[in-house]
Amino acid sequence: MAIWNEKAENMDRDELRALQLEKLKKTVRTAYDHVALYRHKMDEAGVTPEDIGSLDDISKIPFTTKQDLREHYPFGLAAVPMRDIVRIHASSGTTGKPITACYTKKDLEMWAECIARVATAGGATADDIAQISFGYTLFTGAFGLHYGLEKIGCAIIPISSGNTERQLNIMKDFGTTVLIATPSYAMYMAEVAEKMGVMKDIHMKCGIFGAEASTEELRQELQRRWGCVVTENYGLTELLGPGVAGECMCRKGMHINEDYFYAEIIDPITGKVLPDGETGELVLTSLEREGQPSLRYRTRDITHIITEPCECGRTSHRIAKITGRSDDMLIIRGVNVFPSQIESVLLTMEGIGPNYEIVVTRHNYTDYLEVKVELIDAAMLDRFSDLENLQKKIVTALRTVVGIDIKVSLVSPSTLKRFEGKAKRVTDLR
Numbered sequence: 552m553a554i555w556n557e558k559a560e561n562m563d564r565d566e567l568r569a570l571q572l573e574k575l576k577k578t579v580r581t582a583y584d585h586v587a588l589y590r591h592k593m594d595e596a597g598v599t600p601e602d603i604g605s606l607d608d609i610s611k612i613p614f615t616t617k618q619d620l621r622e623h624y625p626f627g628l629a630a631v632p633m634r635d636i637v638r639i640h641a642s643s644g645t646t647g648k649p650i651t652a653c654y655t656k657k658d659l660e661m662w663a664e665c666i667a668r669v670a671t672a673g674g675a676t677a678d679d680i681a682q683i684s685f686g687y688t689l690f691t692g693a694f695g696l697h698y699g700l701e702k703i704g705c706a707i708i709p710i711s712s713g714n715t716e717r718q719l720n721i722m723k724d725f726g727t728t729v730l731i732a733t734p735s736y737a738m739y740m741a742e743v744a745e746k747m748g749v750m751k752d753i754h755m756k757c758g759i760f761g762a763e764a765s766t767e768e769l770r771q772e773l774q775r776r777w778g779c780v781v782t783e784n785y786g787l788t789e790l791l792g793p794g795v796a797g798e799c800m801c802r803k804g805m806h807i808n809e810d811y812f813y814a815e816i817i818d819p820i821t822g823k824v825l826p827d828g829e830t831g832e833l834v835l836t837s838l839e840r841e842g843q844p845s846l847r848y849r850t851r852d853i854t855h856i857i858t859e860p861c862e863c864g865r866t867s868h869r870i871a872k873i874t875g876r877s878d879d880m881l882i883i884r885g886v887n888v889f890p891s892q893i894e895s896v897l898l899t900m901e902g903i904g905p906n907y908e909i910v911v912t913r914h915n916y917t918d919y920l921e922v923k924v925e926l927i928d929a930a931m932l933d934r935f936s937d938l939e940n941l942q943k944k945i946v947t948a949l950r951t952v953v954g955i956d957i958k959v960s961l962v963s964p965s966t967l968k969r970f971e972g973k974a975k976r977v978t979d980l981r
Contacts, residue, residue, distance in 0.1 A: 552800050552863045555671035555703070556664070559810050560865045567866070571813055572606050574838035579603050579612065582844045585630040588615075588623055589846055609813065609836065610824050615848045620789060621648040628843050629653045636842055641689040642788050652691065652788050653842040659698065661839055662791055665808045666699020669797030672806060672863070673782035674729070674757035677704030681729040682722060684736060685762065686712040686972055691792025692762050696731045699794065705729065712736060712971040715743045723749050728756040734765040734773060734783070735974035738905050741776035742965075755779040761786065761793050763973045764852075764873040766891050768898030772905055785870060789848050790835050796870050804857040804869030811839050814870065815847070816856055819877040830855040832877050833870065851878045853889075881911060881977070883918045886955050890976050893957075896948045897924055902931065902941050906967045913981040921958040922949070929963050 554560050562570075580600040582589040592613040593599065602611055620628065629636065631653075638654040654662070675681060681700045685693035687709060701707055708725060710718060712732075718740060721727070730737060737760055744750040755777050761784040773781045784797035785805050795812050796805035807814055812835050816825045819832040833852045837845045853876060857869040875889030882888070890909055897907055904925040912919050924945070931938055942959050949957045 553671050553676065554863070554865065555668045559808075560668060560806070560867060562810070562866055564866060567809055568606060570810055571838060574810075575606065575609065575813060575836065576600070576603050578836070578838055578840070578844050579846065581630055581841075582846055586628055586844070588619060588628060589844075606813070609815070609847065612847050614822065614834065615846055617650060617789065617849075617851075620650040624648050625651045626653060630844055631655060631842055638694075639689075640691045640694070640788060640792065650788060652792070655841040658791075658840055658842050661811060662695055662794055663698040663702045665791065665794030665811060666695055667702045668808060669784045669794055669806075670696070670700050670703055670705075670729075670759060672797050672799040672865075673759040673784065674780055674800060675700060675703055675705055675759065679705045679728045679756065680708065680726055681705040681731060682708040682710055682718070682725075682727040684710060684712050684718060684730065684732040684740070690762075690972070691786070691788050693731075695786070695792040695794055696759070700729075700731075715740055715971075716747065719744050719747060719749050719753070722755075723752045726754070728754065730755055730758045730760075730777070732758070732760055733762045733970070733973055734760045734769055735763060735970045736972065737773055737777070738769070739969040739971075741773070742904075745776070750776075753777075757782065759784060759797075761797075764875070764891060766895045766898065767872065768895050769905065772898055783872075785873070787835075787850060789850075790837055790845050791840065795835065799861065799863040799865065801862050803861065804871050806861070806863075806865050806867045806869050809867050812836065813838055814856060814868070816854070817849075819851075819853075827856050827858045827868075830871075830874070833873075851876045853877060879977070881909075881920070883911070883920055883955055886953065888920065888953050888955070892952050893922060893949065894976075896952050897922070897945070900941075900945055900948070902927055903945070903961070904964065906969065907976065908967055909977045911977065911979045911981055918981065919958065920955070921960060923960045923962055923967060925964050925967055926961050927964060931961075932963065 598611045636653045640652045641649045687693045758781040782798040786793035786795040796807040815834040816831040825831045833850045852873045854871045907924040910921040945959045
């Protein structure tokens, strides 16, 4: 299995922890001296940079949240003068004020290095033609993957998202071997390719997908449709963008670039740090970010850290597949429901497609869930008995996994909305 940077990715664990501590001390000092938010938070907590004498001491530092980033929009968290900033990215701001990310030239070099590692682990080589179907916007995904894949030596097709038929013709004509996209858009592309009859002319080697959580069932369906290996990677604008972690060909968790990021798992309610292996909320600290360092950022992503050695030879710890978000969790009649639980059930059912919508409503002060899912065969709508049996089967399976009754509505093929970027699966009408 290919490794991009053997020295960094196969580093002895004791050597790695010593390097992390050295970088952590420097990052904390920089953040304290140059970012008012961190200085204020640490002063309130009675913590100084000199108090960080071990990696465990990171727990003394207060958490950073998305609200902190919004309140200091646009450049309140920059740790260097604007003349040293060479790139600015930002979130969409659909749920409030956007968050911004500032990069120095050194940050961009680090970013490309992180992506080169992740993409190599996912199967990309200098012989590949990589089609980037992320939007080339303020969103970090496209530019992040672009420069990392270019560093490897891939030929890049910067096609952006949308215009799906053209995307597929380009894949066929240019000989695309690596696809970069969200899992949901890759699924839509596969549907369109099958309808166009061009899938037989597309010879993908690997799909490197990210920007949204997905289930193992969705991965299996994507691999079946595209006929290639599918890996996922992890990142977020608040830390860097994509490149924080990524799967190798063993696909048993996403290897963390630990020389650049320090990962913790906390109880999302109490904030207490949990032992390795326990599931909770992922907290990340950047260890070498110049433009905008991040201290103990609460990602809200639910996962656990895998410490067992990986067959690929990399010594880094891994992030298990993200199972949901602490802030996306639905509480329905006292039961915690994650959309990923629903997806995992739907993608095991024959007769229905991979697209679905979760609708949350409230009647007489009680919350209800409805799942709309497309049939593969529209003719089933005329076969009431078959339709009813399939509906009951799905309801029973959902009840077993989720623990409550969920209304299931089976709709005609290709009637639910498709997504070119991150999929929005939940419609909350409460």
